[in-house]
Amino acid sequence: MTAERSSSAALEQALALIDEATVVADASSLILAASENPGGTELVAVRVLESIASRLGGRSRRQLVAPGRPNLSIRFGPDATEATPGVLMLGHSDVVPAGEGWAADPFNPRVADGWLTGRGAADMKGGIAAALQAMAAVHRAMPDAPLELLVTVDEEDLATGIEAHLAATDPAAIYRACIVAEPTDMAVVIACRGAANLQVEVSGRAAHAGRPEDGASAITTAARIIDWVADDHARMRAGASGLLGSATWNVGRVEGGHGTSIVPDRCTLLIDRRLMPGETGSEALAQLEAGIADALGSDGCTADATLLMEMPGFETAPTHPLVATAVEALVAEGVPAPVEAWTAACEGGFIARHHGCPTVIVGPGDITGQAHQPDERVRIADLGAAARAYTRMLVHLHH
Template sequence: MTTSSFPVDPVTLSQDLLRCCSVTPADDGAQALIAGMLEKMGFEIFSLPFGPEDAPTPNLFARIGSGSPSLCFAGHTDVVPPGEGWSHAPFSAEISDGLLFGRGIADMKGGVACFIAAVARILQERPLKGSVSLLITGDEEGPGHFGTRPVIEWLSQRNELPDFCLVGEPTNPAVLGETIKIGRRGSMNAEIVVTGVQGHVAYPHLADNPVHRLLALLAELTNRTLDTGTEWFAASSLQVTSVDVGNAATNVIPGTASARLNIRFNDLHTGAVLSDWLREVTARHAPGAEVKIAISGEAFLTEPGTAVQHLSAAITAVTGREPCLDTGGGTSDARFISRYCPVAEFGLVGATMHKRDEHVEVSTLEDLTQIYMTFMENFGL
């Protein structure tokens, strides 16, 4: 591949990636497509499958250049299922009225295409002054056990962590240039199962109603104000998502009752401390109740520094907008990266991600490519 044939068009590259039906955990050739282009551009390629031998998660790490500054672009090629009722086939990558349609164009094959195109354009002009790497996983929309987390651990073991990582998630709610994510709230799910003694409602002294115990402990949990927020984070929030008894009768005290809840928490808390609190409250109201907890990720914050300033300046230079720095929304793979190096997120407009007829404006792909190029130059590459 000559420099004149580098993948400098993010639209074409986005379409090629969209035509790979990579519904998690499938890959359908998406990472091989990327690896082939990067190898011809001069990148050193590492295929890093993790997980069960019979069904490993595909991961790709690639690097070009050496030394500092070292920048890593991170993203994923897996997508959520498309569902029914699309006006354009979800994997046909059709362009209509200035919009590019396809499952995963916003989240986040478009972002991947843009940072590949940005690197390709700089390489057309000159050698890099440091090193650029790409971390691409096929397990972001799934459980996330065998994707970015083991790859970043592998880099740490090799002493090859970047100075800064930029994740190309769709951070902008409505227009390109609105928002940089510099952190994310932590997230944890819990299920509480209270066991009582079943009986007839007319003879409550012969039964032990688990619903009453469950409602009392939920009342204490929901009445507590976890915090009022911080400079960069909104207040933490506990939400009960389900209360179940499974009792079809009107005259039977049930034997068990269960509830599920989610806590989105800021950096004033840790998953371990919140877990202890849940168990303590439950033990007081319902001794012997079962509490199952799954922590999706801890809260993290990248304090705004030089790299974030360079990114913000690049966004303003291309879009004319001054982006706000935000920590809202759900979790992302940045939660794994944040344990090892500074990380921020910036990508396309995410208004239609995970929705039917997911799409982005074609013009924003070129704008995002320009932003990534300008950021790389500001970063010293």
């Protein structure tokens, strides 16, 4: 049998094992395993993942990141080697807090009118369920293919899960590709900006508001820093080009002062900085510190900036064979499969930077229209299409 016929036979065998109803049931079980972050634990969701993996024939291994917060690696087939590199699929077990405005219990999954609704349906328990079934199906058809699903904790907050994984993982580990199952509305995302969360603590000097010149207003100084951030944001946007445009700044929170009759002696800023591929959080911090130095006046206020979290970006060349593999897999499932950049950030940049492997993001659900919102939902048809498309990609990548 030729390699092409062998691949075709393996694909046919694997696709026959994909069952959309089972993907929905597994995604529903994961939604029931509430794993809100911040404020909760991913442990119950990890236990459900281990149960699904055991049923499907996968090998699970935990890495404890913090009490009640284990990363989970699920492997099918042999471990990857230099002669036979593996394919890594990537996801996260945490979800953002449910919040208000739901029509029903956010952690009681509901199936109606072709949709699965519940917190995490789109971001990203549906994608994880589809990935697991695809990997198990390919393993049945191609037992010698090294396949791994990494599910991290704390993706939605400080990325401590992926950081712990990389600290314990040899960069020389061989992956021929990384497929991130985040919700892209079934587009093929080949470029993704990173993100840095920064905090600025401004210290001033309190005084009675009747004699404000006796004090030093931390809020006034913070306002000058905010002006610098807005100006630098405009500067970067003016030079935007390519798929990803430019880096951006956003001041997401301002908190300070004590009352109207007191000159404020403190003010805290929380700032989001989107990073271009290759740009680091430390570089963004240095830029912010330079801007702070320009913004400080002569009234004695001081300001300290801290990098709270960094998530690197990545960019895979549109001509890379992995991109064509992803597009062809989706088109075969009747999905248009546009090739796009992403406005969000994800942990794929960590893998691309650490292992040097080509990376794409492909998954069911809409990151802007559904994720992080009340009544989050995903199309059931997309869950099935994603499982079959992942199956096609995994078979093709191992031939």
